[in-house]
Amino acid sequence: xxxxxxxxxxxxxxxxxxxxxxxxxxxxxxxxxxxxxxxxxxxxxxxxxxxxxxxxxxxxxxxxxxxxxxxxxxxxxxxxxxxxxxxxxxxxxxxxxxxxxxxxxxxxxxxxxxxxxxxxxxxxxxxxxxxxxxxxxxxxxxxxxxxxxxxxxxxxxxxxxxxxxxxxxxxxxxxxxxxxxxxxxxxxxxxxxxxxxxxxxxxxxxxxxxxxxxxxxxxxxxxxxxxxxxxxxxxxxxxxxxxxxxxxxxxxxxxxxxxxxxxxxxxxxxxxxxxxxxxxxxxxxxxxxxxxxxxxxxxxxxxxxxxxxxxxxxxxxxxxxxxxxxxxxxxxxxxxxxxxxxxxxxxxxxxxxxxxxxxxxxxxxxxxxxxxxxxxxxxxxxxxxxxxxxxxxxxxxxxxxxxxxxxxxxxxxxxxxxxxxxxxxxxx
Amino acid sequence: xxxxxxxxxxxxxxxxxxxxxxxxxxxxxxxxxxxxxxxxxxxxxxxxxxxxxxxxxxxxxxxxxxxxxxxxxxxxxxxxxxxxxxxxxxxxxxxxxxxxxxxxxxxxxxxxxxxxxxxxxxxxxxxxxxxxxxxxxxxxxxxxxxxxxxxxxxxxxxxxxxxxxxxxxxxxxxxxxxxxxxxxxxxxxxxxxxxxxxxxxxxxxxxxxxxxxxxxxxxxxxxxxxxxxxxxxxxxxxxxxxxxxxxxxxxxxxxxxxxx
Numbered sequence: 001x002x003x004x005x006x007x008x009x010x011x012x013x014x015x016x017x018x019x020x021x022x023x024x025x026x027x028x029x030x031x032x033x034x035x036x037x038x039x040x041x042x043x044x045x046x047x048x049x050x051x052x053x054x055x056x057x058x059x060x061x062x063x064x065x066x067x068x069x070x071x072x073x074x075x076x077x078x079x080x081x082x083x084x085x086x087x088x089x090x091x092x093x094x095x096x097x098x099x100x101x102x103x104x105x106x107x108x109x110x111x112x113x114x115x116x117x118x119x120x121x122x123x124x125x126x127x128x129x130x131x132x133x134x135x136x137x138x139x140x141x142x143x144x145x146x147x148x149x150x151x152x153x154x155x156x157x158x159x160x161x162x163x164x165x166x167x168x169x170x171x172x173x174x175x176x177x178x179x180x181x182x183x184x185x186x187x188x189x190x191x192x193x194x195x196x197x198x199x200x201x202x203x204x205x206x207x208x209x210x211x212x213x214x215x216x217x218x219x220x221x222x223x224x225x226x227x228x229x230x231x232x233x234x235x236x237x238x239x240x241x242x243x244x245x246x247x248x249x250x251x252x253x254x255x256x257x258x259x260x261x262x263x264x265x266x267x268x269x270x271x272x273x274x275x276x277x278x279x280x281x282x283x284x285x286x287x288x289x290x291x292x293x294x295x296x297x298x299x300x301x302x303x304x305x306x307x308x309x310x311x312x313x314x315x316x317x318x319x320x321x322x323x324x325x326x327x328x329x330x331x332x333x334x335x336x337x338x339x340x341x342x343x344x345x346x347x348x349x350x351x352x353x354x355x356x357x358x359x360x361x362x363x364x365x366x367x368x369x370x371x372x373x374x375x376x377x378x379x380x381x382x383x384x385x386x387x388x389x390x391x392x393x394x395x396x397x398x399x400x401x402x403x404x405x406x407x408x409x410x411x412x413x414x415x416x417x418x419x420x421x422x423x424x425x426x427x428x
Numbered sequence: 429x430x431x432x433x434x435x436x437x438x439x440x441x442x443x444x445x446x447x448x449x450x451x452x453x454x455x456x457x458x459x460x461x462x463x464x465x466x467x468x469x470x471x472x473x474x475x476x477x478x479x480x481x482x483x484x485x486x487x488x489x490x491x492x493x494x495x496x497x498x499x500x501x502x503x504x505x506x507x508x509x510x511x512x513x514x515x516x517x518x519x520x521x522x523x524x525x526x527x528x529x530x531x532x533x534x535x536x537x538x539x540x541x542x543x544x545x546x547x548x549x550x551x552x553x554x555x556x557x558x559x560x561x562x563x564x565x566x567x568x569x570x571x572x573x574x575x576x577x578x579x580x581x582x583x584x585x586x587x588x589x590x591x592x593x594x595x596x597x598x599x600x601x602x603x604x605x606x607x608x609x610x611x612x613x614x615x616x617x618x619x620x621x622x623x624x625x626x627x628x629x630x631x632x633x634x635x636x637x638x639x640x641x642x643x644x645x646x647x648x649x650x651x652x653x654x655x656x657x658x659x660x661x662x663x664x665x666x667x668x669x670x671x672x673x674x675x676x677x678x679x680x681x682x683x684x685x686x687x688x
Contacts (some may be wrong), residue, residue: 017476018480019477044496044497044500044549047538050538051530053541053686055529059666070450113454113458114458130467130478140463144461144463151458151460159631162451162454165633166631173633175629176538286528408460424450
C-alpha cells in the first residue's frame with residue numbers, strides 16, 4: 001500500500017512509559033512505504049521455569065507470585081491450581097470462594113491502576129497522574145478510593161496485594177473471620193459510589209477510533225463470567241479443554257522480541273478484558289451489563305482502545321459479584337479451607353483469567369514432590385503479536401489521513417497501553 | 429513544606445526498574461491514603477512505570493530488580509553517577525532475590541530450557557551492590573508501603589534511617605500471633621530482620637527471610653531445631669536460599685546444584 005505522506009516519519013520510543021516492563025515502538029515511513037513498524041519487547045529474561053526446577057511443590061505458588069508485582073494473586077492461584085491437579089486433590093468450597101474473591105480484588109486493583117494511572121493521563125493530555133492531583137483532584141479521589149478498597153480486600157483475603165501469602169497448595173493458609181468479612185462488606189458498600197463516578201468520568205472521554213478485526217480468545221465461563229479454570233473459547237470457533245493449552249498458545253520466537261509470540265487460527269489473537277467481554281457477555285453481572293449498555297459497548301467490539309472500557313465494565317462485575325459473594329460467605333460455615341494431601345508424582349495444567357488475559361501454568365512433579373518441569377504462558381505474550389499487527393494497520397491509516405508524527409506517536413503509545421501489557425510477566 | 433516552621437528540602441526522586449516484577453515500584457504507587465501527601469513532599473521527576481515525563485538531575489534514586497545484562501549494568505552506573513543517594517529496594521536489588529535460584533543451573537542449561545537455540549541477552553544474576561555502591565537497602569519482597577514512607581521521612585528530615593536490629597520473632601510476639609513452628613512449619617523468623625510486622629506468620633505462613641539476616645543470629649541452633657522437628661537439609665536450604673538473603677553462612681545447608 002502506498003502511503004501518502006509529505007515528509008518521512010521516524011518514531012522511536014525507547015522503554016515506553018506507563019506500562020509494566022520494558023518495550024520499544026519503532027516506526028519509519030520512507031518513500032511512501034512502511035519501512036518499519038514493530039512492537040519490540042526488550043525485557044531481560046528471568047527464567048522462572050528454570051527457577052522452579054528441583055524445588056518442593058508447595059513452593060510453586062510463592063515463587064510463581066514473584067513473576068509479577070501487579071497480578072501476583074493470579075500467578076499464585078493458577079500455580080496452586082496446576083499443583084492441585086497434578087496431585088489430584090480438590091480444595092474445599094470455602095477456599096474456592098475466598099480465592100475467587102481475592103481474584104476479584106486483584107482484578108479491581110489492576111484495572112483501576114491501569115485506567116487511572118496509566119490511561120487517564122493520555123485522555124487528559126498530561127504525562128502522568130501527578131499533575132492531576134492539582135488539576136483533577138476529584139479523579140484522584142475516585143482512583144484512590146477504588147484502589148484503596150481493592151488493596152484492603154486483597155490484604156484481608158490473600159494476606160497482601162503483591163505476592164500474596166495465604167494461597168497455598170490445597171487451599172488457603174487461613175480465611176478471614178466473619179467480623180472481618182462484615183467490615184469488608186461495609187467498605188465495599190461505601191466504595192460503590194466511586195465506581196459509578198468512574199463511569200461518569202470515562203463516559204465523558206473519547207477513545208480513539210480504530211478497528212482491526214481479530215480473534216478473541218478467553219476462557220469459557222460455565223454460565224458465569226470466567227475467572228478461575230475452564231475451557232478455552234475463541235471467537236473463530238476454537239474450543240479446547242484446559243489440559244490442551246499447548247495447542248492453543250503455539251508459541252514462536254522472533255528476533256525483535258524477548259517475549260515469545262502466540263497464534264491460534266490466524267496471524268495473531270487478543271486476550272484480556274475485551275476478549276472476555278466479547279466471548280462471555282451473557283455471564284456478566286446484570287449491573288455490569290447495565291454499564292455496557294450505557295457505554296454503548298456490545299459484544300463483537302473490534303476497537304482495541306475499547307479494551308479500557310471493557311476493563312471498566314469488569315470493575316462493575318467484580319465489585320457487584322464480590323458483594324453477593326461476601327454476603328454468602330458470611331452466612332456459610334467456613335471451617336474447612338484446606339485439604340491435606342500425600343505427595344505423589346503427576347502433572348497438571350492450571351488456567352486462569354488474569355487481569356490481562358488467559359494465564360496458563362503447567363507443573364510436572366516427581367514421586368518425591370519436587371518440581372521436574374514448569375511452563376508458564378503469559379497473557380501479554382499472547383497479546384504481543386496482536387499489538388504488533390494492530391500497529392501495522394494503525395500507522396499507515398493515520399499517516400494517510402495526514403495525522404502528524406507527534407499524534408501518530410501518541411496514538412501508537414495509547415494502543416500499546418490499551419492492552420495493559422505486563423511485559424516483565426511476558427518475559428518471565 | 430514546613431515542619432515546626434522549618435522549611436524542608438523537597439528532594440527530586442527517580443524510580444528505576446531492572447530485572448524484576450515491578451512489585452516494589454507498585455508499592456510506592458499503591459499507598460492510596462497518603463499518596464497525595466507523599467507526592468507533596470518529594471518531587472518525582474523520573475518514574476517510567478507511572479509517568480512519561482522524565483528528567484535527569486534527581487537527588488535520590490530508588491532502584492528495583494537485579495542486574496543480568498551488561499547494558500543494564502551500564503544504565504545502573506549512569507543512575508549512580510547522578511544520584512546523591514542510591515537506595516536498593518526489595519530482595520532482588522538487595523540480594524539478587526528469587527532470580528538467584530537459577531544459579532543452581534549452568535547459564536547454558538538455563539537459556540536452553542526456555543529459549544532452545546535462540547540466543548538471548550542474559551548473564552549471571554547480580555545484586556545492585558555487585559555493580560555500584562549502594563547507600564541504603566530497603567528490604568522486603570515486596571517492600572512494605574509504610575516502611576518506604578518511613579524511609580522517605582527520614583531522608584527529608586536528614587535523619588539516619590535505623591532498621592530494626594532484632595528478628596521477626598520479636599514483632600510476631602508483639603502481635604500475639606500463634607507460633608507457626610508449633611503449627612509444624614519452617615520459619616526463618618528467629619534469624620530474619622524485623623520491620624515487616626511479621627506479616628507472613630500473621631497469615632499462617634512461616635517466614636521466608638526476604639529481609640535478610642537480623643544483627644544477632646544463632647543459625648546453628650535454628651538448623652538444629654529444624655532438624656529435630658524432622659525437616660531435611662534440602663528443605664531448610666530451599667527456604668533459606670529462596671531470596672538469596674542468607675548466602676555464604678556456614679551453618680545453613682547449601683542448595684543442590686544441577687549440571688555444574
